[in-house]
Amino acid sequence: xxxxxxxxxxxxxxxxxxxxxxxxxxxxxxxxxxxxxxxxxxxxxxxxxxxxxxxxxxxxxxxxxxxxxxxxxxxxxxxxxxxxxxxxxxxxxxxxxxxxxxxxxxxxxxxxxxxxxxxxxxxxxxxxxxxxxxxxxxxxxxxxxxxxxxxxxxxxxxxxxxxxxxxxxxxxxxxxxxxxxxxxxxxxxxxxxxxxxxxxxxxxxxxxxxxxxxxxxxxxxxxxxxxxxxxxxxxxxxxxxxxxxxxxxxxxxxxxxxxxxxxxxxxxxxxxxxxxxxxxxxxxxxxxxxxxxxxxxxxxxxxxxxxx
Numbered sequence: 001x002x003x004x005x006x007x008x009x010x011x012x013x014x015x016x017x018x019x020x021x022x023x024x025x026x027x028x029x030x031x032x033x034x035x036x037x038x039x040x041x042x043x044x045x046x047x048x049x050x051x052x053x054x055x056x057x058x059x060x061x062x063x064x065x066x067x068x069x070x071x072x073x074x075x076x077x078x079x080x081x082x083x084x085x086x087x088x089x090x091x092x093x094x095x096x097x098x099x100x101x102x103x104x105x106x107x108x109x110x111x112x113x114x115x116x117x118x119x120x121x122x123x124x125x126x127x128x129x130x131x132x133x134x135x136x137x138x139x140x141x142x143x144x145x146x147x148x149x150x151x152x153x154x155x156x157x158x159x160x161x162x163x164x165x166x167x168x169x170x171x172x173x174x175x176x177x178x179x180x181x182x183x184x185x186x187x188x189x190x191x192x193x194x195x196x197x198x199x200x201x202x203x204x205x206x207x208x209x210x211x212x213x214x215x216x217x218x219x220x221x222x223x224x225x226x227x228x229x230x231x232x233x234x235x236x237x238x239x240x241x242x243x244x245x246x247x248x249x250x251x252x253x254x255x256x257x258x259x260x261x262x263x264x265x266x267x268x269x270x271x272x273x274x275x276x277x278x279x280x281x282x283x284x285x286x287x288x289x290x291x292x293x294x295x296x297x298x299x300x301x302x303x304x305x306x307x308x
Contacts, residue, residue, distance in 0.1 A: 003089075003093065004089075004090060004093040004094075004097075005086045005089050005090050005093075009086055010083065010086060015079050015082060015083065016079075018078070018079070018082040019071060019075045019078045019079050019082070020071060022070065022078045022082075023066075023067050023070035023071035023074075023075070023078070024067055026066060026067075026070050028062075028063075028066040028070075029063050029066040029067045029070065030063075031063075032059040032060070032062040032063035032066065033059070033060070033063035035055065035059040036055075036056050036057075036059035036060035036063060039052050039055040039056040039059060040056050043056065091128070094124075094151075094154065094155075094158070095121065095125070097158055098117050098120060098121040098158060098161070099117075099121070101113070101117045101158070101161050101162060101165060102114050102117040102118055102121075104165055105117060105161075105165055105168075108165065108168060108169050108172070109172070110164075110165055110168045110169075112236060113161060113164055113165050113168060113236070116161060116164075116236060116239050116240065116243070117161050119243055120154065120157045120158070120161070120239065120242070120243050120246075123243055123246040123247045123250065124150060124153075124154040124157075124246055126250055127146075127150050127246055127247075127249055127250040127253070128147060128150055128151070128154075130250060130253065130254070131146050131147045131150065131253065132147065146249070146253060146274070149249075149274035149275060149278065150246060150249065150274065152274075152278045153242050153245060153246055153274055153277055153278050153281070154242075154246065156242055156278055156281040156282065157239050157242040157243065157281075160235045160236075160238050160239040160242070160281070161235075161239055163235055164232055164235040164236055164239070167228055167231060167232045167235070168232060170228070171225065171228055171229060171232065174221065174225050179221060179225075182214075183215060183219065186211045186214055186215050187215060189211055190208055190211050190212060190215070193207060193208050193211075194208070238280075238281050241277060241280070241281070242277055242278075242281055245274060245277035246274075249274055
């Protein structure tokens, strides 16, 4: 299981700790230090002589020089490699995350979600790899900016897919056709009983009341089912919009490439499209979340047995 690097792993303190650890754990630092330690122990326990003293001093100085070299001279390179490794871990985590959603969608029979997860991963990977290659060839802030925006759009799409899958799994617990059939039967029974209510009112009222409670329960379930079905559709629509935006961004960024450099010809238009898509997706997510709170929907109702 691949863990997603935490934001604090990218902090200056974490980077400096990584550089320090790499410098002190490097073989050219450790081995001479070990020799100096053993030689010092020999002098203290067995024999204090010039040879042992020389070995201790030379090994210790060599170990210290090695640490200084790796920490101060190679420090920037070590830091870059550390950040690069974290980014690769994050990339692998994101890939695993969507592949996991795809497998869960397949297991749940959510074919639309499975296909959406597959396509989202494909368009993101294509765009990300292209930008990564260009940013390695030329240090481009524009490419870095695109990569960050693409990652945000991708993350938002993953959140939508996760929520859509959970919602789908809740909805499949409901047999809408059966609920509608039972609702019609009970409504017809109530209608017939109402015709003869005056003839035997005391006997019929409890029966009508029980049927009405069943009718109200089924109507509530069907109302929730319809509302959540619309929410599921909106989640998938938003995911499709993000996927299309990433795909369009890839084609537009390719057009900006000339002589292996990202040109300054309208790159802001591409970035703005990604920014707008992410912002719209976040607003949609907030709107759907608030809608769910306003309706006070309890998903446990989907797993309740159908009343007979």
